[in-house]
Amino acid sequence: MEPITRKSELPFLEMVRTPQTGRSLLRPTGSDEMHDLLCVGFGPASLAIGIALNDAMDPALGSKANFKPKVTFLEKQNQFAWHSGMLVPGSRMQISFMKDLATMRDPRSSFTFLNYLHHKNRLIHFTNLGTFLPARMEFEDYMRWCANRFENVVNYGEEVVEVVPGQTDAGGVVDYFTVVSRNTGTGEISSRNARKVVIAIGGKAKMPPGFPNDPRIMHSSKYCTTLPQMLNDDMAPYNIAVVGSGQSAAEIYHDLHRRYPNSRTTLILRDTALRPSDDSPFVNEIFNPERVDKFYEMSAEERKRRIAIEKATNYSVVRLELIEAIYNDMYLQRVENPDETTWQQRILSESKVARIEHHNPSSRMRIHVKSVKNESEKEVLDVDALMVATGYLRDAHEEMLDNVRGLQPAGAAGWNPGRDYRVSLDANKVAADAGIWLQGCNEKTHGLSDSLLSVLAVRGGEIVNSVFADQLAGVVQDTRVRAML
Known part of the structure; x- marks a missing residue:
């Protein structure tokens, strides 16, 4: 077999490949510790967040961040799996491999699909296929390959049943949340406290x-x-x-x-x-990350009309x-x-x-x-x-957050996510450094791409920037700028 690389390329490739044999830069957090971030669910959305956080801490990518966030992911499945029931033999992805979990945010990341192929010694062979659409089975393997690096910060077999306000401070303000989960094997109930909670639990069968x-x-x-x-x-x-x-x-x-x-x-x-x-080039631009900005700025009536027009894409x-x-x-x-x-x-x-x-x-x-x-x-x-x-229905967060409704602003009709996916809570009842973010259930406010893979890489970076704004201020390049690299 002909050599894939030249000797001059080896130092760079070794720099990229070497971290793949170990863990991410995130470290385990005890269940009794106060978490900086707790992610409910560990599917592609949360995995993209974990990757973006890892990259934000990675000196190899130019990061000067010097903080060690206490982060845990809770996942009800016993291992990472992505639509395992629909890995139909011969089925292919409907989006380009370039829309993986990292490339559109920062193509230098070691979590790109191309680096996965390189690590698996299939890069030249995939190139010979002449396609941008990998087999669905292969893309699921790519995501599992990424997820394996986070195993030490993921608790599998833990189904979150509710999120409740934590104890209030001296001023009567909630400054953390308690996430209650049930072990799917033993039925044991556990509680973890976190300043910030991301809910990314995907859809349930309709x-x-x-x-x-x-x-x-x-x-x-x-x-x-x-x-x-x-x-x-x-x-x-x-x-x-x-x-x-x-x-x-x-x-x-x-x-x-x-x-x-x-x-x-x-x-x-x-x-x-x-x-x-309809996946023609101009129409397909509705899934570009920057289109989320435009969609979010529309009125509720215009959003509804736009979704109806663009429905034939999905x-x-x-x-x-x-x-x-x-x-x-x-x-x-x-x-x-x-x-x-x-x-x-x-x-x-x-x-x-x-x-x-x-x-x-x-x-x-x-x-x-x-x-x-x-x-x-x-x-x-x-x-x-x-x-x-x-x-699928994407409303499982409603019941999970039932005990948090009392913290919504007066007159709120529902969970209103901001452009950064952080839900609106009453500032007089919730501390500024505590919050809840929603993923994959915001189609009405963020557009058709919200439940799809297309924007995950960039959105993961946006979530990290929003959750860790103070720690990363002036350290992490803006995700929309990275997306243009």
């Missing part, structure tokens, strides 16, 4: 109202992890239905025939057809190459047999699930499907499983 609670009816997030355990005979003639019209629904529907070649699969969607996502749309692959499969069936009702793979457009009848586990469920335009048009499907790809 199921259509009226769907029964049956293990054979599962959200798309369980496709690769739960369905194969339940339908464990790859060659069995299963009947499987999929509900949804977005990327996840299309990926599952397309993969089912590969996973179960003798199965009959049906895709049920309300729209007239699968629609392509919701209920599918990448064109996948649509074409599905259409090709349908066409080949048409060549063999013009009678669609006999096909192994079918699409019922302009349709909805009207009712699901329960049967005992030894028999199939019965799904009643109706036309959304003419309910007299009906079809009955007997299925072994129903996959539901109807997205």
